[in-house]
Amino acid sequence: xxxxxxxxxxxxxxxxxxxxxxxxxxxxxxxxxxxxxxxxxxxxxxxxxxxxxxxxxxxxxxxxxxxxxxxxxxxxxxxxxxxxxxxxxxxxxxxxxxxxxxxxxxxxxxxxxxxxxxxxxxxxxxxxxxxxxxxxxxxxxxxxxxxxxxxxxxxxxxxxxxxxxxxxxxxxxxxxxxxxxxxxxxxxxxxxxxxxxxxxxxxxxxxxxxxxxxxxxxxxxxxxx
Amino acid sequence: xxxxxxxxxxxxxxxxxxxxxxxxxxxxxxxxxxxxxxxxxxxxxxxxxxxxxxxxxxxxxxxxxxxxxxxxxxxxxxxxxxxxxxxxxxxxxxxxxxxxxxxxxxxxxxxxxxxxxxxxxxxxxxxxxxxxxxxxxxxxxxxxxxxxxxxxxxxxxxxxxxxxxxxxxxxxxxxxxxxxxxxxxxxxxxxxxxxxxxxxxxxxxxxxxxxxxxxxxxxxxxxxxxxxxxxx
Amino acid sequence: xxxxxxxxxxxxxxxxxxxxxxxxxxxxxxxxxxxxxxxxxxxxxxxxxxxxxxxxxxxxxxxxxxxxxxxxxxxxxxxxxxxxxxxxxxxxxxxxxxxxxxxxxxxxxxxxxxxxxxxxxxxxxxxxxxxxxxxxxxxxxxxxxxxxxxxxxxxxxxxxxxxxxxxxxxxxxxxxxxxxxxxxxxxxxxxxxxxxxxxxxxxxxxxxxxxxxxxxxxxxxxxxxxx
Numbered sequence: 001x002x003x004x005x006x007x008x009x010x011x012x013x014x015x016x017x018x019x020x021x022x023x024x025x026x027x028x029x030x031x032x033x034x035x036x037x038x039x040x041x042x043x044x045x046x047x048x049x050x051x052x053x054x055x056x057x058x059x060x061x062x063x064x065x066x067x068x069x070x071x072x073x074x075x076x077x078x079x080x081x082x083x084x085x086x087x088x089x090x091x092x093x094x095x096x097x098x099x100x101x102x103x104x105x106x107x108x109x110x111x112x113x114x115x116x117x118x119x120x121x122x123x124x125x126x127x128x129x130x131x132x133x134x135x136x137x138x139x140x141x142x143x144x145x146x147x148x149x150x151x152x153x154x155x156x157x158x159x160x161x162x163x164x165x166x167x168x169x170x171x172x173x174x175x176x177x178x179x180x181x182x183x184x185x186x187x188x189x190x191x192x193x194x195x196x197x198x199x200x201x202x203x204x205x206x207x208x209x210x211x212x213x214x215x216x217x218x219x220x221x222x223x224x225x
Numbered sequence: 226x227x228x229x230x231x232x233x234x235x236x237x238x239x240x241x242x243x244x245x246x247x248x249x250x251x252x253x254x255x256x257x258x259x260x261x262x263x264x265x266x267x268x269x270x271x272x273x274x275x276x277x278x279x280x281x282x283x284x285x286x287x288x289x290x291x292x293x294x295x296x297x298x299x300x301x302x303x304x305x306x307x308x309x310x311x312x313x314x315x316x317x318x319x320x321x322x323x324x325x326x327x328x329x330x331x332x333x334x335x336x337x338x339x340x341x342x343x344x345x346x347x348x349x350x351x352x353x354x355x356x357x358x359x360x361x362x363x364x365x366x367x368x369x370x371x372x373x374x375x376x377x378x379x380x381x382x383x384x385x386x387x388x389x390x391x392x393x394x395x396x397x398x399x400x401x402x403x404x405x406x407x408x409x410x411x412x413x414x415x416x417x418x419x420x421x422x423x424x425x426x427x428x429x430x431x432x433x434x435x436x437x438x439x440x441x442x443x444x445x446x447x448x449x450x451x452x453x454x455x456x457x
Numbered sequence: 458x459x460x461x462x463x464x465x466x467x468x469x470x471x472x473x474x475x476x477x478x479x480x481x482x483x484x485x486x487x488x489x490x491x492x493x494x495x496x497x498x499x500x501x502x503x504x505x506x507x508x509x510x511x512x513x514x515x516x517x518x519x520x521x522x523x524x525x526x527x528x529x530x531x532x533x534x535x536x537x538x539x540x541x542x543x544x545x546x547x548x549x550x551x552x553x554x555x556x557x558x559x560x561x562x563x564x565x566x567x568x569x570x571x572x573x574x575x576x577x578x579x580x581x582x583x584x585x586x587x588x589x590x591x592x593x594x595x596x597x598x599x600x601x602x603x604x605x606x607x608x609x610x611x612x613x614x615x616x617x618x619x620x621x622x623x624x625x626x627x628x629x630x631x632x633x634x635x636x637x638x639x640x641x642x643x644x645x646x647x648x649x650x651x652x653x654x655x656x657x658x659x660x661x662x663x664x665x666x667x668x669x670x671x672x673x674x675x676x677x678x679x680x681x682x683x684x
C-alpha cells in the first residue's frame with residue numbers, strides 16, 4: 001500500500017513539474033476554455049430570462065469540452081519515447097500510474113473550471129438562489145466523474161487508431177448519467193426551487209462505481225498488447 | 226518432454242515454448258521454441274520482420290503471446306520483472322528532464338531509495354550525473370547510454386536490448402559493448418537484437434538467427450552454417 | 458449441427474409470418490390509437506430482444522476476461538452487432554409511433570431514453586472494435602462492455618428521477634394490457650428471438666471462419682520465402 005501511495009505521489013509530482021516547466025499545454029487549454037465561454041455567450045443570449053434555467057447545462061457542456069482537450073494529452077509524454085514500456089516492465093503497480101494521471105487531470109480540469117466559472121457568472125449574471133455551497137460538492141464530484149473515466153478511456157484509446165476522436169466517442173455515452181446529474185444539480189441550486197440532494201447522491205454513486213471499475217480494470221488495458 | 230521435467234534436471238533458464246504472436250493476418254512469431262542459458266550474451270539477428278523485436282518484447286512481458294509460453298527463471302515475465310531490464314531504440318526517458326531526474330523517478334518505481342545508485346549507474350555508462358541538460362537535447366549516443374543506465378538501474382540479472390547501437394556514434398557504441406562484456410563476465414544474461422552484429426563479434430557467446438518468425442539457426446560465431454546440432 | 462440451421466430457419470420464417478398475421482389482423486384494434494398502435498408489436502419485442510442480446514454480450518465479455526476464451530469474444534462481437542440492429546429498430550419505431558398518436562417525435566420517456574443510451578454505448582463498442590488492433594480488441598471491448606453494464610442502472614435512475622421532476626408523455630403506456638394483445642406480443646417476441654438467434658448463429662460461424670482463415674494465412678504466409 002505504501003508503494004502504491006509513494007509511486008502515485010512521485011508520478012504526480014513528476015507530471016506537475018514537467019507541466020510547470022513547459023506550461024504550453026495549460027496555457028493553450030486556458031485560452032480554449034475562454035473561447036468556449038465566449039462562443040456560448042454569443043450563441044445563448046445571456047440577457048434572456050431563461051438563462052438561469054439553462055446556465056447549468058451550458059456550464060457543464062463547456063467544462064466537458066475543455067476536459068476532453070485536457071484528457072487527450074494525458075498520455076502524450078509517455079507515448080513520446082515509449083516511456084510507457086518502461087513503466088510496464090517495472091514492478092510498479094499499474095493503479096499508481098492511473099491514480100497519478102487521474103489526479104493530475106483533476107487538478108488541470110479544476111483549474112480550467114476555476115477560470116470558466118467566474119466568466120460564466122459574469123456573462124450570464126448568475127446568482128444562486130439556492131444553497132450556493134452545494135455547488136462545491138457538485139463541481140468536485142462531477143469533475144472527478146469526467147476525469148476518472150476520461151483518463152481510463154484515454155489509455156484505451158492509446159491502442160486504437162484515431163486516438164483523439166476515440167476518447168470523446170467512448171467517454172460521452174458512459175458519462176450521460178453523470179452529466180445529467182451535474183446539470184440538474186446546478187440548475188436546481190441556481191433556481192433554488194428544489195433539493196439537489198438526489199443528484200449529488202447519484203453523482204457520488206457514479207464516482208464510487210466507476211472509480212472502482214477503473215482501478216479494477218486498468219491493469220488489463222495497460223498490459224493489452 | 227514436459228517443461229517441468231526439464232527444469233527439474235537443469236539449472237534455471239530462460240525458455241520459450243511454441244511461442245506464437247499474431248497481429249491480425251500477420252504472425253510475427255510462428256511457434257518459436259528455445260532455451261537460453263544464463264550468464265551468456267546472446268545476439269539475435271535477422272531481416273526486418275523476422276520477429277526479433279517481438280521475441281524480445283515477449284521475453285520482457287510487453288507482448289502477450291497469442292499461444293505458447295515464456296518462462297524466465299521458471300516464472301512469467303511479469304513475476305520476474307525485477308530480474309529484467311529492458312531497453313529499446315526509443316529512449317524510454319522523458320525528454321524534458323535531465324538524466325539524473327529521469328533515473329530518480331524510475332528508481333522510485335523499483336523501490337530504490339537515495340541518489341547513490343542513480344549516480345553510480347550514470348557514471349558506469351560514462352556520463353556525468355551532474356549534467357542538467359534535458360535528455361531531449363542529448364546526442365543519440367548519449368541518449369542510448371542513459372537509456373542503458375535506466376535499464377540496469379535495479380541491477381537486473383537479465384538484460385534485453387533492442388537495437389541499442391542504432392544511429393549511435395562509434396565511440397559510444399564501443400563504450401556500450403565494453404560495458405556489456407563486463408556485465409556478462411559478472412554473470413548477467415544479455416540478449417541483444419541488432420543489425421550491427423559485427424560490433425559484438427568476439428564478445429557474444431552465441432548468435433541466434435531468425436527468419437519469418439522462427440529461429441532458424443544458432444551459431445557460436447558470426448557465420449551462418451557453422452552451427453552444431455543446436456538449431457531449433 | 459449443420460442440419461439444424463435450415464430447420465431453424467424454416468421454423469423462424471413460419472413464426473415470423475404467423476406473428477405478422479397476428480399483429481396486423483388478429484390483434485384487436487386499440488381503443489384510442491387505432492391501427493397505428495400495431496407498431497407496438499414491433500417496438501416492444503425488438504427492445505426485449507435487444508436487451509437480451511446485450512445481456513449475452515455482457516456475460517460473454519466477462520467470460521472472456523476471466524478465461525480469455527476466443528469463442529466468448531466472438532459471441533460478444535456477434536451479440537453486440539445484432540443487438541445494435543434491434544436497438545435501432547426500437548429507436549426508429551418509437552418516434553414513428555409517437556408522432557401520429559401524441560403529436561411529438563421524441564419524449565424523454567424512461568425506456569426510450571435508456572434504449573438510446575444503450576444504443577450509443579454499443580455503437581461506441583462497435584467503433585472501438587473496428588478501430589483497435591486485432592490482438593488487443595477482445596480485452597478492450599470486454600472492458601467497455603462492463604463499463605456499459607455498470608452505466609445502465611445509473612442511466613435508468615437518473616432519467617426516472619428527472620421524469621418525476623419533469624413529467625412527459627410515456628410511449629407505450631403503463632397499465633394493464635388486454636390478454637389477446639399480450640398473446641400477440643409474446644408470439645412476436647418469440648419470432649424475433651428466433652430470428653435474432655438465427656442471424657447470430659450465421660454471423661458467428663462467419664466470424665469464426667474468418668478468424669481461422671486469418672490464423673492460417675498468418676502462420677503460412679512467407680513460407681515459400683526461404684534462404
